[in-house]
Amino acid sequence: EAGVVQSPRYKIIEKKQPVAFWCNPISGHNTLYWYLQNLGQGPELLIRYENEEAVDDSQLPKDRFSAERLKGVDSTLKIQPAELGDSAVYLCASSLEPNLRNEQFFGPGTRLTVL
Amino acid sequence: GESVGLHLPTLSVQEGDNSIINCAYSNSASDYFIWYKQESGKGPQFIIDIRSNMDKRQGQRVTVLLNKTVKHLSLQIAATQPGDSAVYFCAEKEAGTALIFGKGTTLSVSS
Numbered sequence: 765e766a767g768v769v770q771s772p773r774y775k776i777i778e779k780k781q782p783v784a785f786w787c788n789p790i791s792g793h794n795t796l797y798w799y800l801q802n803l804g805q806g807p808e809l810l811i812r813y814e815n816e817e818a819v820d821d822s823q824l825p826k827d828r829f830s831a832e833r834l835k836g837v838d839s840t841l842k843i844q845p846a847e848l849g850d851s852a853v854y855l856c857a858s859s860l861e862p863n864l865r866n867e868q869f870f871g872p873g874t875r876l877t878v879l
Numbered sequence: 880g881e882s883v884g885l886h887l888p889t890l891s892v893q894e895g896d897n898s899i900i901n902c903a904y905s906n907s908a909s910d911y912f913i914w915y916k917q918e919s920g921k922g923p924q925f926i927i928d929i930r931s932n933m934d935k936r937q938g939q940r941v942t943v944l945l946n947k948t949v950k951h952l953s954l955q956i957a958a959t960q961p962g963d964s965a966v967y968f969c970a971e972k973e974a975g976t977a978l979i980f981g982k983g984t985t986l987s988v989s990s
Contacts, residue, residue: 806980870922
C-alpha cells in the first residue's frame with residue numbers, strides 16, 4: 765500500500781516568491797493534516813481537514829498561507845509571499861477517523877529553503 | 880512542576896544495550912500519548928501509544944511508561960539496534976484536539 769505522497773521533496777525559492785506543496789494521502793483516509801517542522805523541533809500543526817472541511821486552522825498564518833483539499837482527497841498548501849522564516853520542512857499526514865490508536869501516517873515532507 | 884525524568888536532546892548507546900528516552904508533557908487533560916520515530920529525510924513514524932488510564936504498555940522491543948502524577952512519559956527500547964538510530968518524539972493529545980509534539984531526542988546506536 766502506498767504511503768502519503770508529497771511533492772516536491774525539496775524547494776528553494778527567493779523571499780517574496782510564492783510556493784506550493786502538494787499532498788496525496790493514503791487512499792481512504794478522511795483526515796489530512798499539514799504540519800510545519802523546524803530544524804530540531806517536533807512538528808506543529810498548521811491545518812487539519814476532515815474530508816473537504818478545514819476543522820482546525822487556528823495555527824495557520826492566514827495572511828500568507830492558504831490550503832485547500834478539493835474533493836476531500838489531495839491537498840495543496842501555498843505560501844505567498846514566502847519569508848526567510850518560512851524555511852522548514854512541511855509535513856503532510858493522513859488518518860482514518862475515528863481512530864482508536866490516534867495513528868497518523870506522515871509523508872516524507874517538503875524541505876523549503878527561502879533565500 | 881518538574882518532571883522526574885530529564886529530557887536529553889541526545890542519547891548514545893551501544894548496540895545491544897537498553898535505551899530509555901524521557902519526555903515531560905504539559906497538559907493534564909491529555910488522554911493519549913504517542914511515541915514517534917523519525918529517521919533522516921523521512922516523516923515521523925508511529926511506534927506505540929498509551930491511554931491515560933494505563934501506566935504501561937508493551938510492544939515489540941518497546942515499552943512505554945506513563946506517570947501522570949509528574950506528567951512524565953518514557954520509551955524503553957530493548958536490545959537497541961543500529962536501525963533504531965533516529966530522532967524520537969513524544970506527542971500528547973486531548974480528545975478532539977490536535978497532537979502536540981514534544982522535544983525530540985536523537986538516539987545514536989554504535990556497533
